[in-house]
Amino acid sequence: MNKKVDLFLEKREMVTRWYNILHDLPFEVPPPLHPQTLEPISPEDLLPIFPEAVIRQEVASEEFIDVPGEVLDIYRLWRPTPLIRARRLEEKLETPARIYYKFEGFSPVGSHKGNTAVAQAYYNRKEGVKRLTTETGAGQWGTALSMACAFFDLECTVYMVRISYTQKPYRRTLMEVYGSEVLPSPSSRTETGRGILASNPEHPGSLGIAISEAVEDAVSNPFTKYSLGSVLNHVLLHQTIIGEEVLLQLEQAGDKPDVVIGCVGGGSNFAGLVFPILRSFLQAKKSGKKAPQKPRIIAVEPTACPSLTRGLYAYDYGDSAGIVPALKMFTLGHGFVPPSIHAGGLRYHGMSPIISGLYKEGLIEAQAVGQKEVFQAAVLFSRTEGFLPAPESAHAVKVAIDVALEAKRENKSLSILFNLSGHGYLDLGAYEAHLKGSLEDYEPREEIERSLKDLPFSSAQEGS
Numbered sequence: 001m002n003k004k005v006d007l008f009l010e011k012r013e014m015v016t017r018w019y020n021i022l023h024d025l026p027f028e029v030p031p032p033l034h035p036q037t038l039e040p041i042s043p044e045d046l047l048p049i050f051p052e053a054v055i056r057q058e059v060a061s062e063e064f065i066d067v068p069g070e071v072l073d074i075y076r077l078w079r080p081t082p083l084i085r086a087r088r089l090e091e092k093l094e095t096p097a098r099i100y101y102k103f104e105g106f107s108p109v110g111s112h113k114g115n116t117a118v119a120q121a122y123y124n125r126k127e128g129v130k131r132l133t134t135e136t137g138a139g140q141w142g143t144a145l146s147m148a149c150a151f152f153d154l155e156c157t158v159y160m161v162r163i164s165y166t167q168k169p170y171r172r173t174l175m176e177v178y179g180s181e182v183l184p185s186p187s188s189r190t191e192t193g194r195g196i197l198a199s200n201p202e203h204p205g206s207l208g209i210a211i212s213e214a215v216e217d218a219v220s221n222p223f224t225k226y227s228l229g230s231v232l233n234h235v236l237l238h239q240t241i242i243g244e245e246v247l248l249q250l251e252q253a254g255d256k257p258d259v260v261i262g263c264v265g266g267g268s269n270f271a272g273l274v275f276p277i278l279r280s281f282l283q284a285k286k287s288g289k290k291a292p293q294k295p296r297i298i299a300v301e302p303t304a305c306p307s308l309t310r311g312l313y314a315y316d317y318g319d320s321a322g323i324v325p326a327l328k329m330f331t332l333g334h335g336f337v338p339p340s341i342h343a344g345g346l347r348y349h350g351m352s353p354i355i356s357g358l359y360k361e362g363l364i365e366a367q368a369v370g371q372k373e374v375f376q377a378a379v380l381f382s383r384t385e386g387f388l389p390a391p392e393s394a395h396a397v398k399v400a401i402d403v404a405l406e407a408k409r410e411n412k413s414l415s416i417l418f419n420l421s422g423h424g425y426l427d428l429g430a431y432e433a434h435l436k437g438s439l440e441d442y443e444p445r446e447e448i449e450r451s452l453k454d455l456p457f458s459s460a461q462e463g464s
């Protein structure tokens, strides 16, 4: 621990605090409910799962939280990440709009997920935890947590959705390089996994099942805790380092965004960019002052897993087996297994409760897009800007291009900002399929209707 990094670059400005939007929200975030009793859970209920520092952050009320020094030392490896003006893309589109992107692919693990992985590993290590468990879909989160555990001498067990485990071996190898044990989920390691395998030995797995397995492993073993890569308040908090940097960088650029765009799986990279930008607006509203002009803020999701645009605002489990607390959120139902689109990080049935609240209150918008148009946009972006977007991030690219073309039609000069949450160099199989024309679009309306009939404890649900 406490290993300093020597960087031979000019001194750059580091942001040293996270922004806690709970301080300024104009609404209450409904509390998580105990999965059996349906009573609001107390912080102590979470102690078998998370370290105390993380539980405190989940319900913190202060405006800013300092990034611990040892976490900052690691952030310095890749932070601040660049904010880039996409001039070649602007020229190609012949748009009067100015397009900026924040590039979170500039980290050892290739996405924004390292921002929270390092913080969570640090807090666990400090409280004497020896092993972390987690789930991963396509592998970005598992990779980020594996690196963080290697830095803090923690063991790490990753339950990887079986279909990705067999179809996407490179991320698995990367996690093993960092020293993690990677198991295909459903696995025979847990009761949940054994039960599912008994009825279907070929089950492809899902994120919901992998979460159930990872939590079961953590609560039934000593010195072991669980780590989640999105959705929860503390994860979103850690990602706000992105937007805090952007505020400084936009000031340098002398610009203000009129439209802000991010892709959403559980909502963490979107929150990281958007929350600090919302701050001045929310604070002015709260104190009754004249609020500054709020930018248009757009969350982009896949048509294959459209929790905001097609889901219900209701209490639902975060996992398949119903062993983790139920959250009030936009959900497609915990039994929903999304079609296997290439943006694996966007295949989650629910949405962060804070983002769900912002959407319900009309403070943000949402759009769903299909993967064919998403990959077309990603190829255009690569040919003009060079970087290859992660399939997840390409959802934001697609809508940024749409908005820029709209500005062109209306001859409007506006400023567009989006988060390029990761690079796609380990997703070349998906790009190959796109170039060969073999990608499919999905709109699983009937499956969604079916799984929404099966929300838990409907008596505890108020109308949504």
Ligand SMILES: *Cc1c(COP(=O)(O)O)cnc(C)c1O
Pocket: 111, 112, 113, 140, 141, 229, 230, 231, 263, 264, 265, 266, 267, 268, 269, 270, 345, 346, 390, 392, 393, 421, 422, 423
């Ligand atoms: C995991 C991931 C996402 C989706 O997760 P959020 O919590 O919604 O940010 C988006 N982009 C990339 C590159 C990812 O790895």
